[in-house]
Structures are given as C-alpha cells and as structure tokens.
Amino acid sequence: MDTVTTTGLTKSYGRQVVVQGLDLRVPEGCVYGFLGPNGSGKSTTMKMLLSLVRPTAGEVLVLGEPMNRSTRRRQLARIGSLIESPPGYGHLTGGENLRLVQRSLGLDEAQVDRAVRSVRLEEQLDKKVAHYSLGMKQRLGIAMALAREPRLLVLDEPTNGLDPAGIEEIRELLRRLAGRGVTVMVSSHLLGEVDKAADVFGILSAGRLLFQGSREQLFAAAVPDLLIDTSDPHRARAVLDDRVAARVDGGSLRIPGIDDQGTARVVADLVGAGAPVYGVRREEQSLEDVFMDLTRGGRL
C-alpha cells in the first residue's frame, strides 16, 4: 500500500502555477527523496500533503484516507513534519518546547524521551532555543515531529545548513526510522544529501514531476552516453556522419541518447566501413549527473 498518493495535485496563485498535476506515490516504509532545485515547488507540495495549503485542484490520500481541511486534524496525529525553518519558541528551552508538544498531543514521557534520544539532543534540553545552533534546532524540530510516533514523517530540507557530520547523522536517522516501518518523505535541493538514504525518488522541476521511481529506474530513465573506443575517431565520425549526433571526445567517439538497437547498428556500420573498434561502453554516471541532467533540461 502507498502511504501517500496524490492525483493531479495542483496549486496556483492567481495565474502563477506553482505545482502542476502531481501524481505522487510514496510506498509504505520507504525513504522517499523528494528532489528539485530551489523554488521548484517542493515546500508547497509538502504543505499541501499536510493541508497547510489548500490545493487548487487534485486530491491527497494519506494512509488511505483523504487529507483535507475536514480530516486534517485527525490525520495529523499520525504525521510528523518539519516544514521550512525549524519550529521552537526561542524564549523557551528545548525541554520546555518538547513539554509543550507532549502536553498538547497528550504523549507520555517515554515517547518524548525516545524522540530526544534518537536525535541525540539529551545534553542540550536546558538551553534556550534562541541559543541553539541551526543543527540543534533542526534536531529539536525532528524530535518534536517524532515524539508522536508518526507513521509518516515529512521533512522539508532537514539537512539545510548542516555540516557534513550533521548531514550523515540525519541520513542515518532516516534509514533507522524506515527500518522501523516509518515512511519518510524528505526533500532536498541537493541530491547528494539524500542520495544514500533514499530508496525511491521523486524529482520536481518548475512544479512538474520529471521522474518518480527507484534508483535503478532513475539510472535507466536517463540513458548514459555511449563511448566507442577506436584508433581513428575522426574517421569513425565521418562514417556515421549525419545519422547520429556523435562527437570526438579524446580517443573515443561520444554518442548521447542512443538505445541498445541503435548501438548495435552503429557498431555494425563502423565495422562494415572498416573503422577499427576495440571498445564499446556506457559512461559511468553518478546520480548527481542524472539529477542535473533531468532538472536542467526539464526533460523526461
């Protein structure tokens, strides 16, 4: 079962369309990496999932039930979230802030303690939040979201402004939560920050979903360039000439966006024309390249 499902989710302010026709599927118990450049509509989408913002069109199903203004308060008891800047009243201590959450949600001491331990904030509870570092504020915000032991956790850029160690810590926490069966949806504008933690990706650009699926599907969706190693790349290019967009790259011939049948044809042509081919390979591609490729071009 999918924990979050949206159909045709759209938000526009006046004529400006911020999010357009999103069909999200967030499988249960996964870490869903919600990626896209700044301003692509990630926060707005997450706010619509929480019914903080009302969609202009489309529907949201969370844990199998519709999420809207009449159901949200009931639904929110099962959803932990951290949207935009981390919450927390600056004039109160971390402990006092957590007690506010505990009291208003009717939680017991143990639930709060567990949340605090899982973000490793035990030592800083007596400090005023105004004196917290950004990383501590983020962790407090996550603890507040976790205390209610949610089935779905929605985190908007939780690694923003953290140092590498802090980012690693959050990644590890997300994996642990998913291991316990919590569905985690986490957004970032940097693929590298959620790359290793996420199993499913959704990539947003200018309000549209460019891609949604597993890591393998993501690699498959963006076909890596074909590299043909030949002793005379210039001649090889002349042979293929108009039929494929090939260019000389060092000692090889680079052909972007070509499928397996195309590859076979090209190799046959080269061999037929007497061009010496001693290697045919796909370029190694990092997820980062794929991501940049997708969001820059806005294709797929």
Next chain:
Amino acid sequence: MSGRRVGTGGVVRNEVAKLRHLRVGLVAGLMVLGMVALTLLSTLTSAVFADPARRSWDVPLAGLSLAVPLVCPLLLALVASRMVDVEHQGGGWLLNATSGTTPGVLCRAKLVTGAGVVVVVTAVTHLSVWALGRLAGIDAPVPVGLWLGFAAAGLAVNLVVLALHVVLSATVDNQLVALGTGLLGTVVAVFGSGFPAWSAHLTPWGYYSLVAAAGYEGQDLVRTSPSCFSVLVLTVTAAALFGLVTSRFDRQETR
C-alpha cells in the same frame, strides 16, 4: 561601487526609502486625525463654546492641549518601533555596519527621518484646527504668538519622546517594552496636568502638561503660557543624551 562611506544624506535617504510598506504614513494620518477629532469634539461639546459671544481660540487650544498627550505618546512609540524593528528582524544592524553605517549613525538617521514625519504631523494638525475653528465661527483674532509657542514647544516634546523611543527600540528587541512604555507614557502625560510643576519635569511625558496653551480649572477656561524655558532645557539635555547614547552604540560590538 565606490569604497567611500555613505554620507549622512545617503543614510537618511535610505531611511526614507525604508518607510515604504511600514505604514508610517498611516500612523501619521492617525495622529493627525486623532488629535483633530478630539479637539473638534471637546470644542463642540464645551459649554464656553456654546455661547457665541464667548467663542474664543482658547476653546480649541485647550482641546488640542489635551489631545496631544492623549494621542502622541503611544503613536510615537509605534512610529519609532516600526522604523527600528526592521533592523532587528532583517539582520539590518550587521548589514549596515558592514557597509560603513554604524548603529549610532543609523539611529540618528532614523530620528531625523521620524522628526520629518512629526514636523509634518504637527503642522497639518495645527493648521487643520485653525481652519476648522474659522469654519466653526471663531472670529476672534488668532493669538499668533501663544499658538506658535505652543506648537513649537509641543513639537519639541514630541521629538524628545521620539528620540527616547528610537533608543529604546534599538536597545530592546521586544516591542512589548516599546509599546508598554508608550502606554505608561500616555498615562503620565494625561495625568500630568494634575501634577505639580516639579514632578511634571521628571519624565519627558510630564512636559506635555507644561506646553499646554489653555486648559480648564474646574469649569473655568484659562489661558496658560507654555513653559518654553523648561522645554528648551529638556530638548538640549535630550539632544546631548541622544548623542552620547548613539555614539556608545557605535563603539559597541555589532549585535
């Protein structure tokens, strides 16, 4: 971009630009409207005014002398607080300091800008009261000297209160303190007319009662002359203190 420090004129121009969207114009309009309306109301309901033969400028002057302390302290607190608060919120102190405008200079520029607003408010208010008085049929000759003294002394007290609030808002990043002080100032200003003269000198708000041009003693309307000397001493003292405090701001570490 030149590396030169921004001149004082530039800083003030920046302050004027920041006034946009702060609705300071609205607050200024509220000050004028409040003072004129209260003056009009007290004039029209005055027993003295009801008798056409005794209609004199003393009636609206007494009304205005009460309206100023009722309206100004809180709204001046509001003006100063809105002007200064933007720096607390947007990290403005630091931003300005890195471009060569120290907090003290910034506060002085804010006072100059705010003072411009207060001067306009004062002029419009007094001219409106005069025009409405004429329309209401006060034909007696205008006591020009008294009125000008009242207007100038009242303006001076307002500027001192404004300066105090600029410093207060810059020091304490909590608008409760600014507005609470403005509210307590209102109480002191309103009751000030009942205080003995010595105690009216103790707080800036007490001076509102010292600048009154007319007032009621029981049922009798009496003309009073503004204590220009006291106000002068207050203004000079306040200017010196403001200079001192703002130059201390400059020497402090940036917040």
Next chain:
Amino acid sequence: MTTPFSAALGAELTKLRRSLSWSVVVLLPVVVVLAGSFTTVVSGQQLADGWHTLWLRSVVFYGLLPLPLGLGILASLAWRPEHRGGSWNALMSSPVPSLYVVLAKTLVVALLGAVMQLVLLVTVVLTGKLLFGLAGMLPGRYLVITVLLVVAVLPVAGVQSALSMAVRSFATPVAVALVGAGTAAVLLAAELGGVVLVLPWAVTARATQLATGTFGDSGELTAGGAAAVVVAGALLTLLAVALATRYLERRDVHT
C-alpha cells in the same frame, strides 16, 4: 490521541514564560491608580465621597484607554512566538483543533486581563487605606463590578487575539486597539445608549463606568446595566472566536 482543551491552555501558559507579560499586568493598573491618587493629593482636595470618588478616579480613564491598549499589547505578546521561525507550520501541523488554538489564546489573554483587574482592585484598596486613610472597606458593589470587569475583558481579548493572529506585526493590532478605544470613548460620551455595546472596546469601557455616574451612567449598579455588559460581552466573544477559528481553518499557512 485526543487532545484535552486544558492541555492547549496549559501550553499557552508555558509559552508566556519569560515574556515580560507581568509588567503590563502589574504596572499598568498600579500606575493608573497612583497617578490618579497623586493628582488628588496634590490638589489638596479630599476624596469628596470617600471610596466612591477614589474608585471613579482610578477606573474610568483606565477603562477608556489603558485597559483596552494593555489587552491589545498582551494579545500581540501571546501571538508573537507563533509568528517567528517555523512555529506556524508546526502549530498548524499538530492535531490540536483550530478552535482550541483560538480559544486557548483568547482565554490566556483574558486571564491576564482578569489578573489586571485584581491588581487594580488591590491597588485601589491599598491606596484608600494607606494613602487616604479611608474608613471601612471598599463597598461590596465594587467587588461585583470587578467580577463584571473580568467578564467584560473577554470581547476585547477575543478581538485583539484574532487581530494579532491574522497580522504578523506586533504594533498594528495595538494601533487598532487605540482607534477602537478612541471610537468607543467618543460614542460613549455621546450617550447613545445600548447600541454602543456592539463595539467590543465599548463593552470593557462601559463595565468600568458602572455605578460611577459618568458617561450617562445612573450612578447606581443596576441589574440591567450589568446584564447588558455580560450579554454583549458574551455574544461578541463568541463571534470573535468563531470568526477567528473559521479564518484559521480556511486560510493557507503563510510564512
């Protein structure tokens, strides 16, 4: 996981820690009573009618301006933490119903208002005994009026809380309170009768005028006068809470 309303209220009280709200609650009534008493002492007059005169001088002006403005400041103070950082998102992403959020804030402001009335009562009694050496005790009807005042604080608490919820600015709702209180004062002075009570600020001011003989009051505490304050206060409070809840339910969270 159902949330008891008491939990929401308790959370609100926690948020007021270190907020300096006590300064308004304590200082405002004390300063008003002392300023009124000071002018009486200075004038060399005695309290013509003992406790009654002391009450009248302490409370009538207080109800016209300081009390509604004080409530406006307290409402802004109560909402201030929510307008900072990511608190709005967190507040609206919790399962606590919007009605509870609105009601808890209103009641906390009203509670502070109620404490203010108690401080006022105690200050009047102490001034009467210690400063003026009045015989006996403050007559019982002023205790009844204090209870009525606690109720009459509710509509202003409701409206100001709604304003401070909708407007991020600390000062703007206080400016609205000034306009509201000023309008209420003018309308009450015009002695239009019960219709004035459609203005929340007029309900609070009216409650302070009960049994004082000012602003067209009969000078006696009548069941009709008391009932008018209670009924108008209850209706306006319900309306304010209902509208604020509706607003909170419908609008998008802005940051």
